[in-house]
Amino acid sequence: MTVETKLALTEQDIRSFSEGKQEPSWMTELRLKAFGELETLPMPTPDKTKITNWNFTEFPTHTVESNAYASLDELPEEVKVLVHAKEQKNIYIQHNNTPAFTSLSEALQAKGVILTDIYTAMRDHSELVQKYFMTDGVKVNEHKLTALHATLLNGGVFVYVPKNVVVEEPIQVIYLHDDSDASLFNHTLLVAEENSVVTYVENYLSTVEHANGQANIVSEVIVKDNAKVTFGTVDVLAEGFTTYVNRRGVTSRDAVLEWALGMMNDSDTISENVTHLVGDNSEGHVKMVVVGRGKQKQNFTTKVIHWGKHTEGQILKHGVMKDEASSIFNGIGKIEFGATKSNAEQTSRVLMLSEKARGDANPILLIDEDDVTAGHAASVGRVDPLQLYYLMSRGISQQEAERLVIHGFLAPVVNELPIEGVKKQLTEVIERKVR
């Protein structure tokens, strides 16, 4: 059986929505072109996960109306704990589909930094957004889900850091989901110009137990010559979504892109994280942690593609699977012809906590150049009974002993998250999920 992929929305609906948001005509055209291609484009084919029966297209409504926040004091408690209100000057909060709060320090504004919701960005910085929106990073017609994303985009953020600007404090974005009927077609576009430095953390947080909608999320990160971007995420989306999340980076010469990804969704999830190391001497580092529970099915494909010479790519993924959850961890290091002296390294480790949990780590190296180095390590295993015995012999309960072992297992990535509140949240989510 193949799930019906026809949209309930018509071309006219898409046009009206775009015009209602006062989008520039290029965006309206882009949406309509994508819409036209939906029928013919193939679905993506994540390695080792069959998604032909997954439902990525049905949802109750395209957009919901939610309230905005006049100040951070109005935030729900679950969100407040993530934000250091006194210190966090640079923050965008989206409430379901509604841009709800934006703040950027005057100092950064004066330097030309942009932090704004995606609609405002398309209106006020049309040319800049057009230049990078689904051009160098994710292509609209890559497959059906990217085209669907472009057609239905209903939120997101634009972050722009001009040449030579160093953003000292992290920029924080929170996508709050508290309406079961909401769907999230969010687009994050982050551009760091030459010699700039920025740390960005985005946080997907469901505070409802169940979702009826779709999450089709794209983040594009453009890192120009000698710029450095640290991109952290903690995704905690509710069961019920069919989540497609595509996070893509492109590095120019001497640029560094560091990903720290906490994938804590309760939904079935297809995650695609690709870094194109285009410029010579650029680096991409991916650190990812995953906890799966219930009957969740997930696929995490992490790919670093070396185009430039002397490029350095590192992938480190640790996953914990419990109950009947299953996850595929595909790690792909690809070195193109001409990318001499490049180095592709990856490690994937999966820890299974129950008999019915499944984890599969597939390290893949695709190398078209001789003068390179590469390596991979992968392991799938269970909690070592002798470790538990050792901890328990000191009076620690089995539950607490397992907690310690799991935390230890995930610590290398958790410790990388650049915002204290978010790190704490990730720790708490992990605790809740593995209990």
Added chain:
Amino acid sequence: MSTLVIKDLHVAIDGKEILKGVNLTINTNEIHAVMGPNGTGKSTLASAIMGHPKYEVTSGSVELDGEDVLAMEVDERAQAGLFLAMQYPSEITGVTNADFLRSAINARRAEGDEISLMKFIRELDSKMEFLEMDVDMAQRYLNEGFSGGEKKRNEILQLMMLQPKFAILDEIDSGLDIDALKVVSKGINEMRGEGFGSLIITHYQRLLNYITPDHVHVMMQGRVVKSGGPELAHKLEAQGYDWIKEELGIEDETVGQEA
């Protein structure tokens, strides 16, 4: 006073019987040494008392002040007052020594009565200093990358922090140089006294030069075949085990052989 009573203990691993009826009674304020050549069941005794998952008790009993130890989970045995300094402590990545110790201490205390961080650090610092351990050992991951000597010291550090009623020390002296041996012995002697009993498993008399036992037992073929006072250890040091084998008519002292 507390008492640990081991009665007619039979233990098997992978279906093969290793212990064939061990009897021992240990009171607090006593130190017992269990000696014997390799392969006679000494470490099996230690692991079985603590509840190692691979060892199966087939018959017999272990009681701590009348409570059935064998019916308890491993953590309950520790809570009841047992401690095993292991021959091969596990390494646990991502969990610092300090966090682990604090969890172990708090596991013994009621919720809401957790040890204060300041008090914990004070105690940890003073005990690490006593055992001549580097201060950075507290923040290193549990046993990960520790040398053999560091692991043994770390076991004794845990012993001193947790203050059990009974400590079983499984070849705590193996692989230690003389300085480390002295430090480890110093730790055990510090614990010695009212409210603390110990069962020291070793096949070297050397350790007993630093810790004088009250009772010495010799194991062969999965049983205690001879018991005596500290003079027994000296006799073993001087004359080896052959005289005992002769006395008892044992040809091969290892498990699996019969007298």
